[in-house]
Amino acid sequence: MSVHFKKLALIGIGLIGSSIALAARRQGLVEVISIATRRQETLDEARDLGLGDIYTLDATEAVRGADLVILCAPVGAYRALAAAIGPHLEQGAILSDVGSVKAHVVKVVGPHVPAGVSFIPGHPIAGTEHSGPAAGFAELFAGRWCVLTPTSGVPQADTDRLVAFWQEMGSSVECMDAAHHDMVLAITSHIPHLIAYNIVGTVADLEATTQSEVIKFSASGFRDFTRIAASDPVMWRDVFLTNKDAVLEMLGRFNEDLSMLQRAVRNGDGAALEAMFTRTRAIRRSIINAGQETAAPDFGRPHEQPPTPEVPLVREHGGGDDA
């Protein structure tokens, strides 16, 4: 479907906001882009980069006449932002966002959305280790998933327009319930990060000499956890503050399973251990079949044969396989 917005308002212009500006412009999806930031310095940087047409420190000014408004600010700023811009949103406009939790966003933004405005929270699952307006690039969303969680009462036509908008920027779009999004992301992303932070923290508490050996032999598994645990602490703090229920639910299941494994180790129950270690292989197989096994963009790749060979693990071994 053809998609076209008269005026796109981006509230916040970090990595995601600037990438939306560049991708939407390149694909000709919008006529005018207005950009609002909290700090003058960031606004000047966005202007120097030529990311938009209108630049303002006043978010209410930015959303005036906009038929698509996307909150690209930290989730912690949403409540105040929504209260401010709510009364100024255009009738018929679509309001969306890019935060990595969704039920919390519905809770803090929803009450400020006037009748006649379609509130469709979103979460592009894309990013790099860089941030700020200069970090954006038009291809950021290419081959990445974007999850939309339309709120009740939103006309299907509006959801379709926003889906098309993200598809035009290269994303594959999935619509689901906000609570369901939070549960899926809790297990695919939030719990893995929590666990990685946790084991690295356990090592940080070891006596100094052991710690230096842990670093020396980190290639045997630990290293992969430190990579995950190198992400931005403030962003992750906010994720766990705002997705508490789903994280605690999934953490509860994880802990139950870990207790079972721990008991099997304590009892020397080899059959139970082998059974648990075997059933995980099917999941790995599914990920390879789904073409999600590498960091390379996924869509359009042939999946029968992974294009990139699996990186050989530096595997612990128990000796040869025959005596």
Add this chain to the structure above:
Amino acid sequence: MSVHFKKLALIGIGLIGSSIALAARRQGLVEVISIATRRQETLDEARDLGLGDIYTLDATEAVRGADLVILCAPVGAYRALAAAIGPHLEQGAILSDVGSVKAHVVKVVGPHVPAGVSFIPGHPIAGTEHSGPAAGFAELFAGRWCVLTPTSGVPQADTDRLVAFWQEMGSSVECMDAAHHDMVLAITSHIPHLIAYNIVGTVADLEATTQSEVIKFSASGFRDFTRIAASDPVMWRDVFLTNKDAVLEMLGRFNEDLSMLQRAVRNGDGAALEAMFTRTRAIRRSIINAGQETAAPDFGRPHEQPPTPEVPLVREHGGGDDA
């Protein structure tokens, strides 16, 4: 130092055994290589590959006259093997192994080692996802760590000879106490694998529709865990059966820390979360400084600037960085 053995006996000829045969021969470290396997088929394969000089199904025959004997069989077979070969070991010989746990090996093999034989357990931290005699290659140990855990009463000269043997095959060698090895490997390797198996198992128990979404969005963190959890279930079963104490000790610490994180999430304690997420960065930094951040062999690389750029993470984001 120059190192030379008259006769090397390899008991078991899988990936590690065959790689030792190839590397020792290439470096001219041994005169004669005798190979013993349990199965005729494996022995025939080793012979076809020309890995040694003497081939036998009788381990006691293989060790006769050998001044270096290395157990390369699964750790589960060590007790019976040691009982069989013990009486046939040459006076002055060095007995070693390649298993990934060490205190257990000392316990089951030690009692069968006669006076006048130097028992020096070892653990080359190297491997690939392949197994069997055909999987071996002479470069397997190049740039990899090998840990030796000399038992009490072993002459320093014998330890020095075995250190030199591994160094000649390209390894960097570290000597430590067996119990300490098991503790360090528990946290760098065994616990990471247990946790990875565990979270993949948690996902395996989710209802089917959620599971398919987890696979779809696995790039956001979960995927890295499935890669670790794809290793050989039987080998890992044996690791947890034979390194129980160290694993339970480290798992206890991990669980204490996780309880603290869980409580911080439940109480919405942002300051505690941010503090825990921040202190993990120093460890990551140490790993990069130690040149252990990539799977590429380490030694001799300049470490001020990592030779391979960090792989950009597909990072969850909380929106842009300014409003």
